[in-house]
Amino acid sequence: MQQNTEPTAPEPTAPEATAGVPGARRPESSRPAPPRVTLRSDLRASGYDGLVALIVTGAVFWLLWVRINDRSSSTATVMPFMADDPEGFWLYFLSQAFGWSALLWAWGTVILGLLLSGSRPAWLPLSGPRLERLHRTTSLNVIVLTLAHALLFAAELVRHDQDSWYASAWTAFVEAFVPGGYASGTGRIAIPIGQAALYLAIPLGLLFYVRHRIGPRTWRVMHRFVIVVYVASVWHTLLYGTNVWYDGWFRTSIWLLQLPIAALFLVRLLRPARRAQRLAAPGSSPGAKAAWTLRAAGRLAVAGVVVAVLAVLATGRDGGRGEPPADTSSTHHHD
Structure with missing residues (x-):
């Protein structure tokens, strides 16, 4: 007869039997939960x-x-x-x-x-x-x-x-x-x-x-x-x-900070961690098609933001104030 060489599972050990025994492994159920x-x-x-x-x-x-x-x-x-x-x-x-x-x-x-x-x-x-x-x-x-x-x-x-x-x-x-x-x-x-x-x-x-x-x-x-x-x-x-x-480098630096956020956001939309958020082929139901259209539009919008930020960084202008007005006094009264 061939001898069974497969290891046998150890008998369950009660917590009381392992208490105070050096090297004894605590049962899974008695391990402390991570702090809340x-x-x-x-x-x-x-x-x-x-x-x-x-x-x-x-x-x-x-x-x-x-x-x-x-x-x-x-x-x-x-x-x-x-x-x-x-x-x-x-x-x-x-x-x-x-x-x-x-x-x-x-x-x-x-x-x-x-x-x-x-x-x-x-x-x-x-x-x-x-x-x-x-x-x-x-x-x-x-x-x-x-x-x-x-x-x-x-x-x-x-x-x-x-x-x-x-x-x-x-x-x-x-x-x-x-x-x-x-x-x-x-x-x-x-x-x-x-x-x-x-x-x-x-x-x-x-x-x-x-x-x-x-x-x-x-x-x-x-x-x-x-x-x-x-x-x-x-x-x-x-x-x-x-x-x-x-307009100037101090203002342009704000736009520079937006580039990694827009890029990460676009990557997040193109490669979501959850399968349900991936842009697969749209389903046949009206709800599935609407969800697909909304997700596709979101990806296009974020891609447009990336292009806009790159344009601002290249030109140094964002459509804001280009030069000081004739009257530079503050509209809030200070004495």
């Missing part, structure tokens, strides 16, 4: 990222300060009284620095999100869980940086208001945080766009921590609107950032 991701744990983990954001904000503030002092910034053209007395408007420049950091961190968050939602490149040194955690911490810091940007802008309005402190604080609150409250110049359009970005970023950034209550499918659908927050932030910057008011 909570808002508190991510806030603790976001400290290092937040410190880097503050350092970058300081560097941006220094750059803005140098440019306003040597009058190479568009701010000196749009609001020359700030160039005449930069020390008197340091809160404004600090607010702009936080706004730029918020935009940079939003850019990084979108990049990380696109890398997570598609096929992760083999050259990327970060693992999937680390990439996801960094995506969450940068998202939280975007909210903090944007809030700081808005609060410092309001503080600047209070500082130069001649009314009583409570009246000026109320006016500043309305102008900085109430849509339609800022009723002068380009701010009538640009500030509500920035407010929309802030008010959308807060719930969309925090919905992750209650996804078990609203359902993963609902969360995924809502999370896609993060790109709307980013587009609104860029639009707000191009419309109201006085240091990028006119």
Whole structure:
């Protein structure tokens, strides 16, 4: 008779029998589950990222300060009284620095999100869980940086208001945080766009921590609107950032940042990680044909965005302000 040489499965071992035995393997059922991701744990983990954001904000503030002092910034053209007395408007420049950091961190968050939602490149040194955690911490810091940007802008309005402190604080609150409250110049359009970005970023950034209550499918659908927050932030910057008011390398650099996002977004659409999102042959049903048409149109639109960004980078013009107007005085009154 041939002897059975196949290894036999070991008998199940009770947890009590292996307790305290060196080298004993714990049963799968008794292994501790990975720690649950909570808002508190991510806030603790976001400290290092937040410190880097503050350092970058300081560097941006220094750059803005140098440019306003040597009058190479568009701010000196749009609001020359700030160039005449930069020390008197340091809160404004600090607010702009936080706004730029918020935009940079939003850019990084979108990049990380696109890398997570598609096929992760083999050259990327970060693992999937680390990439996801960094995506969450940068998202939280975007909210903090944007809030700081808005609060410092309001503080600047209070500082130069001649009314009583409570009246000026109320006016500043309305102008900085109430849509339609800022009723002068380009701010009538640009500030509500920035407010929309802030008010959308807060719930969309925090919905992750209650996804078990609203359902993963609902969360995924809502999370896609993060790109709307980013587009609104860029639009707000191009419309109201006085240091990028006119065409030039500082304004063109904003468009340069959009190229990798548009490219990654196009790759994400052309090679989605989920099979259901791939652009296969359209089905015979009207619903399948409509979905195919919508996905094909989305891919063409993003490809058009890539071409448009390349055109702006090549020409240095985006259809905005090409030269200073005859009257460069600010439409917002400061004494």
